[in-house]
Amino acid sequence: MPRLKIIVSGRVQGVCYRAFTAEQAGQLGINGTVRNLPDGSVEIMAEAQQEALHRLIACCRQGPPAARVEHVETIALPEAGAAFAGFTVLR
Numbered sequence: 001m002p003r004l005k006i007i008v009s010g011r012v013q014g015v016c017y018r019a020f021t022a023e024q025a026g027q028l029g030i031n032g033t034v035r036n037l038p039d040g041s042v043e044i045m046a047e048a049q050q051e052a053l054h055r056l057i058a059c060c061r062q063g064p065p066a067a068r069v070e071h072v073e074t075i076a077l078p079e080a081g082a083a084f085a086g087f088t089v090l091r
Helices: 019-029 052-060
Strands: 004-009 030-035 042-047 068-077 087-089
Touching: 004 052, 019 030, 019 052, 019 068, 019 087, 042 052, 052 068
Parallel strands: 030 087
Antiparallel strands: 004 042, 004 068, 030 042
């Protein structure tokens, strides 16, 4: 199954970005995780069909209302069997 690492930078911490991402991922049937990084960015690990991943990237570029997304970096990871069960917000 296709897998991506998505790094989102800008004003993305303290604005419900992780909860927003988890909600979008759930609606799109995406498995994975989202967490804040020490540098102020957000890291998303996502596993799903390509179309769902493309839709998630579009959502990441928008973000929740209080966010200000400046950059979205996507990194394709090697495909593997289902590594995630559901979508989890990591603390």
